[in-house]
Amino acid sequence: MKKIIFILSIISLYTLPMIAQQSLPGGQNYYEENKGIIYNKEFTVDLKLHTHGYALGVNIGQLKTYYLTQYYNIELGELKHPKEFRQSFDFQSPQTSKVSRAFVFGKQNNFFVLRGGYGEKRYFSEKAKRRGLAIGVSYEAGPSIGFLKPYYLELVRFVDGDLNQFIIRSESYSEDNRDTFLDITSVYGSSGFSKGLSEISLIPGGHAKAAVHFDWGAFDEFVKAIEAGIMVDFYFQTVPIMVDSPEVPNAENSSIFFNLYINLQLGKRW
DSSP states (O other), X not given: OHHHHHHHHHHHHHHHHHHHHHTSXXXXXXXXXXXXXXXXXXXXXXXXXXXXXXXXXXXXXXXXXTTEEEEEEEEEEEEOOTTOOEEOOOOBOTTTOOBOOOEETTBOEEEEEEEEEEEEEEEOSXXXXXXXXXXXXXXXXXXXXXEEEEOEEEEEEEETTEEEEEEEEEEEOOSTTHHHHTOGGGEEXXXXXXXXXXXXXXXXXXEEEEEEEEEETTTSSEEEEEEEEEEEEXXXXXXXXXXXXXXXXXXXXXXXXXXXXXXXXXXXXX
């Protein structure tokens, strides 16, 4: 009798976990050591702030193992010059009743960036296989396209030299209006964003980035992660964001942008 009880006990040790495992509802975060996790795809949205601007993006990922995710990324953002400084006179024209907008003195172009890349996330923490904080790294590289949009200012133009008669005209920077564009007393404010959209030019380039990655519940259904890292954007020509002039000191333009960034990632796995 004791032998029978002992044999039944041994059998139950093997069969009960199997029964319990089969009874788990769908969508639970369970895994088998040899087969990996139950999710194999991931979609996330990036909300990124960096030292020269911002970016919004999406990632489409493939979960290869509990510690490795490979993904494709596409994001759109803006790169700003370190010497950009927004200011405003906050006055209203008695002729047009138009209130002046804030502007950046000495700026000649906005620079927007479309990045596409391939990357990987690797987790170091064993908690990546369970609920909890998973710590790892992410890295990515790929091509970029820069969109250079002329920056328009509303400039005060006097009629026939009469200081009591003037008009406000929207103009972008050129050698012909250099003196007026760089005369801060002639600046009424910036023009609307739509000005210059039809004059966009393209600059090809590339980018690379690496970060420390923190994921709360790395293989939960919903993605909640933060990463902090460094990125570099490079282009095949100098990007003319600011006017090269003594009136705009230390505003040398460059073809390379180094950034520190922090990124909030939200999404879903299935």
